[in-house]
Every structure is written in structure tokens, then in C-alpha cells.
Amino acid sequence: MRSNGEISHRHVEGDEEAENEVCSSPKVVVGYALTSKKKKSFLQPKFLSFARNKGIFFVAIDLNKPLLEQGPFDVVLHKLSGKEWREVIEEFREKHPEVTILDPPEAIQRLHNRQSMLQDVADLNLSDCYGKVGVPRQLVVTKNPSTIPYEVTKAGMKLPLVAKPLVVDGTAKSHELFLAYDEFSLSELEPPIVLQEFVNHGGLLFKIYIVGETIKVVRRFSLPNISEHELSKVDGLFRFPRVSCAAASADEADLDPNIAEHPPRSLLEKLAGELRLRLGLHLFNIDMIREHGTKDVFYVIDINYFPGYGKMPDYEHVFTDFLLSLVQNKFKKKPAVAF
Structure with a gap:
């Protein structure tokens, strides 16, 4: 104080x-x-x-x-x-x-690389928290786009694939996402990139805001499911906007309860707690999807530092309480002065 x-x-x-x-x-x-x-x-x-x-x-x-x-x-x-x-x-x-x-710059830096940002999630074991959390299968390509089809086949990855720039530096280009329907179009991509297997998730994404110990969940519309029939009829490389920042909130929409139901609170608390410790961060958000047709299988597809908290419900109260708690806790830890 x-x-x-x-x-x-x-x-x-x-x-x-x-x-x-x-x-x-x-x-x-x-x-x-x-x-x-x-x-x-x-x-x-x-x-x-x-x-x-x-x-x-x-x-x-x-x-x-x-x-x-x-x-x-x-x-x-x-x-x-x-x-x-x-x-x-x-x-x-x-x-x-x-x-x-x-937060500490070296901790933030880990989230500037899409390979390292999800590693901590991949290392977690949350099977006892009313759900399973993982990351989609992914492949990092740093050079020579002509070899991407071969690398994908070698890795046994299934189409379609989501392509994202490897480095997240805050620019619009670092959030450019593409959906590749066939292996030939993959050579049109510009490395360094991360390729993730697309997981059908009912067109809904859960944006999980973390502010210290507080967790807030917002639903956002996402890419629709892709059927086997559609995959056989469509080819090429399609650019799409940054889904997690889409203005269209799904919180008020009339959605299938099996799709719209929030991830279990105990699962989110465990996930957020583990990532806070492993990442060494107070302020971040997790973009999570539920595999379509399941109730408790989730995938983390992105983690962002200091996201758009202005879009988080009740952010004024949450952030104010958080800042006060930081200073109050530090004040309490100071040793008593003897007179």
C-alpha cells in the first residue's frame, strides 16, 4: 500500500x-x-x-x-x-x-509462439476433473512450403487442417487463419506456420477469461462442422477471420443444450490453476472447443495474453477486485516492524 x-x-x-x-x-x-x-x-x-x-x-x-x-x-x-x-x-x-x-516478459513470450503456448496443456492430466482436455494434433513447419504435403502425410494428419502463423506478435497478419481442404493447397501456405487438425465442435467456441483467480466464460460462434461429404466435394485453401474475436456472441442464442453447455466448473478451475502456475501468468484467456458428439472431451486451440477484457462480462468489478487483492496481499506479507 x-x-x-x-x-x-x-x-x-x-x-x-x-x-x-x-x-x-x-x-x-x-x-x-x-x-x-x-x-x-x-x-x-x-x-x-x-x-x-x-x-x-x-x-x-x-x-x-x-x-x-x-x-x-x-x-x-x-x-x-x-x-x-x-x-x-x-x-x-x-x-x-x-x-x-x-506480467513477467519471459512468461508472456511463451504465448507468442503457438508451438510453446499449447505445450503445457498437452502435458496436463485432467482426467479426474469431469472431463478431458487436450490439444488438436498439430505440426510445425518452418521452411519450404513445397514439403508441407509430404510432412502432413508423414505425420498421419487428417484433413481439413487449420493453418496459423507460428509467431503471435499482435499484428493482424499473425492472426490470419486458413482452412486447407486438400493436401495440394498446403504448399500455398507461408511458413513458419502451425497446422492443426480441424475438430468438429458444433460451431461454438468457449472463450475462458482468466484474471488472477477469477474465471469467466463467454460463448462465441465459430466455424461450422465439416462433414465427410463436404470434404469430398470441396478443395482449396480458405481464409477466415479470427474466430475468437468475432463480434457475434452466442450467449443469447437459442442453441442445442448439448453444444452450448459450459465446460464443468471443476474442470475449468483445475485447468486455469495449472496453467497459471505453469505459464507464470495472471492475465490470459483460453480458447476451448468441445468435440461434437461428446459431453466431456475438450480441446484448447489457443491461449492469448491480456485479451480483450472489455468484452468480458462485469470486467470492471473483476479487474478492480483483482488489482486491490494484489496490493493487499503484498501488504499483508510484509514483515511487522518492531518498535
């Missing part, structure tokens, strides 16, 4: 009254370094107002000045990429171990 109430920053998110208030006796100061797109979607006026009423203030980090000269902060919230920024954060963390960094 902050005791001296001093802040050297000039730009506090909110109105002039908030700036005067933050200079007197703030409870929690969150320094943030976000892209303009992430700032707009996350730091919405309603959220800023609600957080301010709880004593939480968001201060923009000036990227043109050394981070060590800014603050003081209780929490640093960031979603910027690049080696230079990682070095800045690491230096700040060494000099200010009392500040909570959300």
Missing part, C-alpha cells in the same frame, strides 16, 4: 478532479504501457470511474523517458512487444521488486 501519496506523473487517466485526488492520498497506482488499441478497449470511462471510486488510479507510462525515473507505482500493467521493452521491464523489476509486474 502507498503511504506517502506522492506521484511524479502528470497524466492520470480520468478528469481533473481525479488528478487532484490522486495527488493527495491514492491507494493503488497502476502505471500502464499499452498500445493505443488496447488502451481504448480496456481503459473504458466506466471502468476508470469505478476503479477511481475504489482508490485505483491509472497513470500512463511515458515511453520517451526512462521507466526508472517514473512512478512510484504499486502495479505496472503492460502489453508491448520487442526486446528493448523486455529489457526495460526487467531492469525496473530488479530495481523495484516491491512493484507487481503484470
Whole structure:
């Protein structure tokens, strides 16, 4: 917790009254370094107002000045990429171990690679949690697209295949997805890529938001099932939008209960808990599908760091509680001072 109430920053998110208030006796100061797109979607006026009423203030980090000269902060919230920024954060963390960094750059980096991001899921054993969670069979191709048909055949993978860029760097291109119906079209892809077997899932995706210990599930429309008949009639390579970010929510739709039923809560709690530990992250989301025709067979197809929380139900309350708990827990752990 902050005791001296001093802040050297000039730009506090909110109105002039908030700036005067933050200079007197703030409870929690969150320094943030976000892209303009992430700032707009996350730091919405309603959220800023609600957080301010709880004593939480968001201060923009000036990227043109050394981070060590800014603050003081209780929490640093960031979603910027690049080696230079990682070095800045690491230096700040060494000099200010009392500040909570959300999240460590080296942990975030694992989610920038679609091969490493799902490895922890593949290593889990959740068979005793009212369901089974795995990852689709996948193949990483780093060079020479002409060899992709051979590599797919050698790996025994079944068509159709979803093709995704190997590296996730926040650009639109890194979220370009393709569906390959035949092996000949695979040579049109541009490595490095990850190929995943397409799993029929009833056209529905579960987007599982993780904020510390809190789990929220949102249903989104996804790609429809592909029948054997369709597979025999269609060929080629088809580009489709980033499904998990589609605006069309399926939460209010009239859906088949067998498809729409949420994954078991105990399964989600176990999965989220294990991934929090293995990934070393507080803020991420899991894109999960249920294999069509089953009740308890699920696949994780993507994990994203610091997703679009502005689309998560009740995110203002969830995130505010999370930030307060971080600082309160750290305060409780401080050793008592003897007089």
C-alpha cells in the first residue's frame, strides 16, 4: 500500500478532479504501457470511474523517458512487444521488486509462439476433473512450403487442417487463419506456420477469461462442422477471420443444450490453476472447443495474453477486485516492524 501519496506523473487517466485526488492520498497506482488499441478497449470511462471510486488510479507510462525515473507505482500493467521493452521491464523489476509486474516478459513470450503456448496443456492430466482436455494434433513447419504435403502425410494428419502463423506478435497478419481442404493447397501456405487438425465442435467456441483467480466464460460462434461429404466435394485453401474475436456472441442464442453447455466448473478451475502456475501468468484467456458428439472431451486451440477484457462480462468489478487483492496481499506479507 502507498503511504506517502506522492506521484511524479502528470497524466492520470480520468478528469481533473481525479488528478487532484490522486495527488493527495491514492491507494493503488497502476502505471500502464499499452498500445493505443488496447488502451481504448480496456481503459473504458466506466471502468476508470469505478476503479477511481475504489482508490485505483491509472497513470500512463511515458515511453520517451526512462521507466526508472517514473512512478512510484504499486502495479505496472503492460502489453508491448520487442526486446528493448523486455529489457526495460526487467531492469525496473530488479530495481523495484516491491512493484507487481503484470506480467513477467519471459512468461508472456511463451504465448507468442503457438508451438510453446499449447505445450503445457498437452502435458496436463485432467482426467479426474469431469472431463478431458487436450490439444488438436498439430505440426510445425518452418521452411519450404513445397514439403508441407509430404510432412502432413508423414505425420498421419487428417484433413481439413487449420493453418496459423507460428509467431503471435499482435499484428493482424499473425492472426490470419486458413482452412486447407486438400493436401495440394498446403504448399500455398507461408511458413513458419502451425497446422492443426480441424475438430468438429458444433460451431461454438468457449472463450475462458482468466484474471488472477477469477474465471469467466463467454460463448462465441465459430466455424461450422465439416462433414465427410463436404470434404469430398470441396478443395482449396480458405481464409477466415479470427474466430475468437468475432463480434457475434452466442450467449443469447437459442442453441442445442448439448453444444452450448459450459465446460464443468471443476474442470475449468483445475485447468486455469495449472496453467497459471505453469505459464507464470495472471492475465490470459483460453480458447476451448468441445468435440461434437461428446459431453466431456475438450480441446484448447489457443491461449492469448491480456485479451480483450472489455468484452468480458462485469470486467470492471473483476479487474478492480483483482488489482486491490494484489496490493493487499503484498501488504499483508510484509514483515511487522518492531518498535
